[in-house]
Amino acid sequence: MNYKHLILFVTLIAFCSCKQDYRLNKIEGKQINISDSLAINQDIEAFIKPYRENVNKNLDSILAYAADTYSKSDGEYNTAIGNMMADAVYYESNPVFKSRTGEDIDFVLLNHGGIRAIISKGNITSRTAYEIMPFDNSVVVVKLKGAQVQELIEYLVKAKRAHPISRLNIVLDNDGNFKSAGLNGSPIDFNTTYNVATNDYLYSGGDHMDFFKTNDSLYMLDYKIRNVLIDYFKKIDTLNPAIDNRFIQLKN
Amino acid sequence: MKRREFIQQTAAASTLIGLGGMGLSSFATASKKITILHTNDVHSHIDAFGPDNGRNPNQGGVARRASLIEGIRKKNPNTLLLDAGDIFQGTPYFNYYGGELEFKLMSMLKYDVATIGNHDFDNGIEGLYAQLPHAKFDFVSANYDFSNTIMDTHVKPYRIIIKDGIKIGIFGLGIELDGLVGKKMYKETVYLDPTESTQEMTRILKNDEQCDLIICLSHLGYNYRNDSEKISDLKLAETTKDIDLIIGGHTHTFLKKPTVVKNSEGKNLLVNQVGCYGINLGKIDFYFDTDKNKSANGTSIIV
Numbered sequence: 001m002n003y004k005h006l007i008l009f010v011t012l013i014a015f016c017s018c019k020q021d022y023r024l025n026k027i028e029g030k031q032i033n034i035s036d037s038l039a040i041n042q043d044i045e046a047f048i049k050p051y052r053e054n055v056n057k058n059l060d061s062i063l064a065y066a067a068d069t070y071s072k073s074d075g076e077y078n079t080a081i082g083n084m085m086a087d088a089v090y091y092e093s094n095p096v097f098k099s100r101t102g103e104d105i106d107f108v109l110l111n112h113g114g115i116r117a118i119i120s121k122g123n124i125t126s127r128t129a130y131e132i133m134p135f136d137n138s139v140v141v142v143k144l145k146g147a148q149v150q151e152l153i154e155y156l157v158k159a160k161r162a163h164p165i166s167r168l169n170i171v172l173d174n175d176g177n178f179k180s181a182g183l184n185g186s187p188i189d190f191n192t193t194y195n196v197a198t199n200d201y202l203y204s205g206g207d208h209m210d211f212f213k214t215n216d217s218l219y220m221l222d223y224k225i226r227n228v229l230i231d232y233f234k235k236i237d238t239l240n241p242a243i244d245n246r247f248i249q250l251k252n
Numbered sequence: 253m254k255r256r257e258f259i260q261q262t263a264a265a266s267t268l269i270g271l272g273g274m275g276l277s278s279f280a281t282a283s284k285k286i287t288i289l290h291t292n293d294v295h296s297h298i299d300a301f302g303p304d305n306g307r308n309p310n311q312g313g314v315a316r317r318a319s320l321i322e323g324i325r326k327k328n329p330n331t332l333l334l335d336a337g338d339i340f341q342g343t344p345y346f347n348y349y350g351g352e353l354e355f356k357l358m359s360m361l362k363y364d365v366a367t368i369g370n371h372d373f374d375n376g377i378e379g380l381y382a383q384l385p386h387a388k389f390d391f392v393s394a395n396y397d398f399s400n401t402i403m404d405t406h407v408k409p410y411r412i413i414i415k416d417g418i419k420i421g422i423f424g425l426g427i428e429l430d431g432l433v434g435k436k437m438y439k440e441t442v443y444l445d446p447t448e449s450t451q452e453m454t455r456i457l458k459n460d461e462q463c464d465l466i467i468c469l470s471h472l473g474y475n476y477r478n479d480s481e482k483i484s485d486l487k488l489a490e491t492t493k494d495i496d497l498i499i500g501g502h503t504h505t506f507l508k509k510p511t512v513v514k515n516s517e518g519k520n521l522l523v524n525q526v527g528c529y530g531i532n533l534g535k536i537d538f539y540f541d542t543d544k545n546k547s548a549n550g551t552s553i554i555v
Contacts, residue, residue, distance in 0.1 A: 025552065
């Protein structure tokens with residue numbers, strides 16, 4: 001190979017590589033865990049800091065005081081924390097619902113699984129509300145016929161779980177069978193319709209509360225459960241909810 | 253005698269290595285690597301999970317993701333950073349700042365393109381629009397028709413980015429909003445059929461634009477086992493053609509590795525999703541070559 005050949009060869013290669021099409025010949029895919037072994041980018045960290053401090057300052061401002069520690073596992077058919085939540089939904093939502101529709105909420109049903117954290121004895125802050133209710137579920141009021149209210153009660157009797165309720169009461173007999181039910185002390189009229197406040201998760205079939213599907217109307221309050229709790233905490237000074245008789249089993 | 257043979261063989265070997273070396277160096281310019289980094293469903297998780305978190309202690313965090321991405325970009329400047337939606341909602345940062353911090357940080361991390369998830373409508377379409385000035389990256393969606401909304405002209409069906417001469421087409425797909433997002437939130441946004449939108453996009457990106465690489469940023473969800481009719485990333489991958497990579501979101505699916513799927517022409521493509529909350533970063537490297545013999549044997553996929 002002389003110099004001329006070499007130059008021709010190099011030129012050819014250069015020419016080819018300009019003209020040639022690039023074709024995909026290999027793909028490598030993986031995922032990398034963002035773990036604490038990675039360094040923190042200090043510019044980003046410094047940028048976040050004022051936002052974080054402001055959020056924390058707001059979240060940590062004290063709204064009320066909890067007289068004790070309340071957990072959803074303390075109680076058989078009703079719990080102090082669940083009663084507080086269902087009552088808060090009633091007290092905070094009813095004025096809103098009434099001002100918009102002229103009607104009252106008859107009772108409230110939430111779900112036991114929707115209580116996501118305990119309330120610890122001591123100061124209650126907005127952070128407490130975010131812990132109990134990290135989801136953005138909102139209050140909805142569903143108009144249910146007597147037959148669906150019947151289904152709702154049967155569901156609760158069968159579930160035997162402390163699903164939070166307010167203004168509804170259910171009594172089970174010794175054997176755990178249905179004995180009686182009432183609304184705020186009055187008997188239930190299964191020939192009428194009731195305004196039931198719940199959250200949009202349960203309305204959409206969450207926890208298989210299918211009785212909500214057959215309804216006469218739905219009213220979206222556009223009021224997040226978390227904000228219900230924050231507004232409720234702001235109004236009270238000391239939080240001391242209790243287990244009561246709203247859902248009980250008779251024992252001899 | 254034997255010794256001479258050995259030397260001859262060694263000399264021959266060196267020549268081969270020399271030639272090989274020359275071959276490599278002359279072909280080094282003829283091989284290109286594009287790195288695609290991606291996240292999905294970060295849901296306002298700006299800070300890492302705390303040490304007491306029950307599920308993901310000490311994981312995630314934008315400041316750590318930033319370092320990782322910076323390191324990868326240093327190794328390969330031909331890197332794109334993409335997000336498959338649900339940037340908003342999940343921590344008080346969103347409740348307090350409406351997504352401003354999320355967009356600002358993504359801009360600082362130099363995200364290139366994102367698509368829109370259902371939760372990005374959580375402050376209404378106005379809430380999303382209001383944060384756009386903080387986003388120095390583009391939004392793509394081929395199947396949300398925003399023409400009768402405030403978002404009109406702010407979201408393109410696709411974007412083409414050329415890196416090192418490689419033409420990369422990226423289009424977006426969003427999930428059906430009805431039943432998932434309140435109508436008063438998404439207003440007059442019209443949801444179009446994702447499969448039909450994909451057919452149109454791949455025709456434009458492959459045939460008209462002659463892209464070397466086609467990526468779909470999808471918020472449709474990975475797979476719906478209990479609803480085989482529902483469109484998902486796996487279903488879309490199987491029933492369409494010319495897509496090289498689907499980056500998914502919505503279902504918060506943690507995959508051990510990207511899924512290899514055969515498209516309608518029997519050609520392999522990748523479907524990937526990296527869970528949620530910024531816990532993982534997806535990294536897909538595409539190697540291009542001018543060596544026709546290699547390409548004739550098809551594309552090898554290592555996952």
